[in-house]
Amino acid sequence: MTLAVLDSGTYYHHETIRGARYRDRFDKVIYAPTLAESDLDGVDALIVPDRTHPRVLRAKRPLLLGHLARGNTLIVLAETASHEWLPNVSWTFRPTNFWWWLERGADPGLRVAAPGHPLFGHLRGEDAVWHYHGVLHPPAGAEPLIVVEAPDGGGDHAGCLLYEDRASAPGRLIVSTLDPFYHHGSHFMPATTRFLDGFLAWTDATFRRRG
Amino acid sequence: MIETLLLDCEQTEGGQAILLRRPDLGARVDAVAMEDLPRVDLARYRGLLIGLHADQILLQAQRPQLERFLAGGGTIVFCGHVAHPFLEELRPFEPMRGYRLDDLRVKFERPHPIWAGVDAEHLTFRRGVAGFYGRGHNPPPAGAEIINTLGPQRRAVDFVCRPSAGGRLLVHAGADLWGYLEADSSASRMGPQLLDWIAAGAAA
Numbered sequence: 001m002t003l004a005v006l007d008s009g010t011y012y013h014h015e016t017i018r019g020a021r022y023r024d025r026f027d028k029v030i031y032a033p034t035l036a037e038s039d040l041d042g043v044d045a046l047i048v049p050d051r052t053h054p055r056v057l058r059a060k061r062p063l064l065l066g067h068l069a070r071g072n073t074l075i076v077l078a079e080t081a082s083h084e085w086l087p088n089v090s091w092t093f094r095p096t097n098f099w100w101w102l103e104r105g106a107d108p109g110l111r112v113a114a115p116g117h118p119l120f121g122h123l124r125g126e127d128a129v130w131h132y133h134g135v136l137h138p139p140a141g142a143e144p145l146i147v148v149e150a151p152d153g154g155g156d157h158a159g160c161l162l163y164e165d166r167a168s169a170p171g172r173l174i175v176s177t178l179d180p181f182y183h184h185g186s187h188f189m190p191a192t193t194r195f196l197d198g199f200l201a202w203t204d205a206t207f208r209r210r211g
Numbered sequence: 212m213i214e215t216l217l218l219d220c221e222q223t224e225g226g227q228a229i230l231l232r233r234p235d236l237g238a239r240v241d242a243v244a245m246e247d248l249p250r251v252d253l254a255r256y257r258g259l260l261i262g263l264h265a266d267q268i269l270l271q272a273q274r275p276q277l278e279r280f281l282a283g284g285g286t287i288v289f290c291g292h293v294a295h296p297f298l299e300e301l302r303p304f305e306p307m308r309g310y311r312l313d314d315l316r317v318k319f320e321r322p323h324p325i326w327a328g329v330d331a332e333h334l335t336f337r338r339g340v341a342g343f344y345g346r347g348h349n350p351p352p353a354g355a356e357i358i359n360t361l362g363p364q365r366r367a368v369d370f371v372c373r374p375s376a377g378g379r380l381l382v383h384a385g386a387d388l389w390g391y392l393e394a395d396s397s398a399s400r401m402g403p404q405l406l407d408w409i410a411a412g413a414a415a
Contacts, residue, residue, distance in 0.1 A: 009266030011294035011304065031268060033246065051264060054221045055244050079222055096224055099338060133223065186263075186292070187306045187346050 001209040004028040005047040006035065008056065012185025013049055016196070019185070025200040027208065032056045037063055045073035045172075045207035050179035054081035061085040068171040073207060078133040078179040087168040088139035089175055092159060096131050109149040110161065117145055117164070118206065123198030128161065130191045132177045135159020141167025146176075213238075214410045216256045218245045220264035226390025227262060230402060233392065239406055248273055253280040258409030262387040263291035270297035281378035286409050290383045293349045300355070300374050304384060306347035307366070314362035315341040323358045323371070324411075325381075325388070325404045331359075333396035344368065345385040 005026045007013045016022060017029055026047075030039045033056050040046065046067055048057065057064065057080055064085070068074050076082045083091040097108075112125035128146050135158070138144050142165035149158055162176040180199070183192035217227055219242040231237045243251055245266050253259060259280060261270065270277065274297055281287065281298075292304035307314055317334040319326060334344045345361050345368035355372035357365075371381045388405055391398040 007268075009268035009270075009295065010264055011267060011292040012263075014267075014294035015292070033266070033269065051220075051222060053245060053264075053266065055246055081221065093223065188342065 001044045001207055002027045002042050003045050003047070003203055003207045004030055004040070004043040006030055006032040006049060006052050008032045008049070008052045010051065010182075010185075012051075012182045015185035015187075016049070016181045021184075021193070022196060022200055025204060032060070035060050035063055037066070040067050040072075043067070043072065045075065045203065047203070048074065048076040048080055048082075049181035050077035050176075051079045051182050054079075054084065057081070058085050065169075068169040068173060071170040073172040073174070075174040075203070076176070077181065078177045079182075082175055086173065086175065088142075088165065090137040090139070091134050091177070092137070093134045094132075094159075096133055098131050111147050111149055113144040113147045113160075117143070119145060119199070119202045122201040122205065123195065127191055127194040127198055128178060130178075130183065130189050130195075132161045133179060134177050135161065136163060136175060136177060138163040139165060139168060141165070146178075213241050214256060215240045215258035215260060215406060216251065216253070217242045217260040218248060218262065218265055219243060220245050220262070220266075222264055226387035226392065226402075229392045230389045236389075236392070236403060236406060239410075245269065249276065253277075253285065254283055256280075256285065257412060258286045258288065258406075260387075260389065261287065261289045261291075262389075263385075265289075265291065267293070267295035267297055271295045274298065278374075278376035281374050281376040281380070284378050284412065286379040286381070286412075287374075288381045288383075288388070288405065288409070290385065290387045292347070292384060293382075298374060298376070298380065300352040300372050300380055301382070302350040302352075304347055304349050305366075307361075310342075310346060310362075312341055314364070315344075315346065316362055317344050317368065318360050318362075318365065320357050320360055320365075323369075324408050325401055326359065326369075327404060328400050329397045333394070333398045334359075337394070337398075343386065345383075347384060349382050349384045351382070 083089040144160045146162040165173040180192040183189040348366035351370040355370040357367045359369040389402040392402045
């Protein structure tokens with residue numbers, strides 16, 4: 001079992017992927033602009049980190065969809081314009097509230113929607129709380145994992161921040177509007193480091209050969 | 212004249228989206244997709260804005276193109292952490308470890324037109340929170356002019372130098388300086404003053 005990750009050449013991908021904390025968490029690092037079909041041979045799961053340049057991903061769409069079509073896993077994080085190149089991804093822009101936590105007792109409304117999912121054996125819901133870049137509307141058959149509730153309980157601002165879709169392709173598609181690679185790799189926002197600790201423990205357990 | 216080119220990485224929020232859409236500033240700046248850099252004639256511009264989302268592996272591959280631009284008298288402004296040094300004058304970013312509030316305080320070491328009228332406190336704090344401006348430094352080359360520093364260690368968060376290739380290089384070890392345009396403080400002066408500094412050329 002092999003887990004690969006794309007690197008778009010940004011400083012924060014370099015720090016998160018090659019830095020001491022997580023460098024052993026990826027079996028293979030692929031420079032996104034030169035991604036070739038042969039790079040994905042034997043790769044079971046591929047992480048497309050947040051902020052991988054959308055222009056590059058649109059150009060690599062056939063390779064990425066082929067990976068899914070062969071029954072493999074694709075994990076796609078925020079600010080990658082995934083709604084432009086992935087199946088059944090519906091995304092709504094929301095102005096990012098970077099400052100919600102300055103208000104005493106503020107609750108940004110994040111909820112774990114599927115506590116039984118194996119991801120939450122490694123990740124605590126509160127470790128997904130920093131901010132998010134728009135919301136997703138999971139298609140029929142997909143499983144919402146982290147959702148955001150509107151402050152007034154109404155549905156207008158509600159949406160999904162992380163879901164798993166096994167219905168749209170033979171493989172597993174995990175989509176999120178969270179951007180942990182950027183913030184951890186920028187030495188800012190400790191919650192993003194806690195998120196990656198849990199998330200990459202789950203990818204270790206699920207997609208990598210151990211021993 | 213359009214003086215400045217920005218390398219666009221298609222992020223939905225942040226400095227470049229604001230800069231490019233503001234009529235007074237956007238009219239002065241061209242944007243091209245980061246990946247198209249190798250096909251751009253940089254000789255048409257005086258300044259090149261390279262932001263925090265840039266592909267530094269591509270920049271490294273395009274070093275001869277960047278050096279030709281500098282040799283022609285161009286100004287390169289880089290904001291972010293150096294991971295893949297793409298000019299002789301750049302060294303990998305050194306983060307501060309276990310920083311305290313005092314380590315994050317911005318100090319103006321010498322006047323510079325980009326920071327004219329800016330209050331250092333407005334860079335140290337945004338809504339009372341410190342750390343946005345910088346959390347480490349890109350080590351400057353010998354002979355660089357250190358403009359602004361962080362904390363008692365006086366780490367060079369902003370410097371300008373005359374690269375061996377020619378032209379001017381300004382390096383900020385943080386988020387894009389044109390990302391403060393909507394700040395409700397004196398920090399919003401940096402973006403327009405940055406474009407003016409580029410337009411003034413090497414005499415400034």
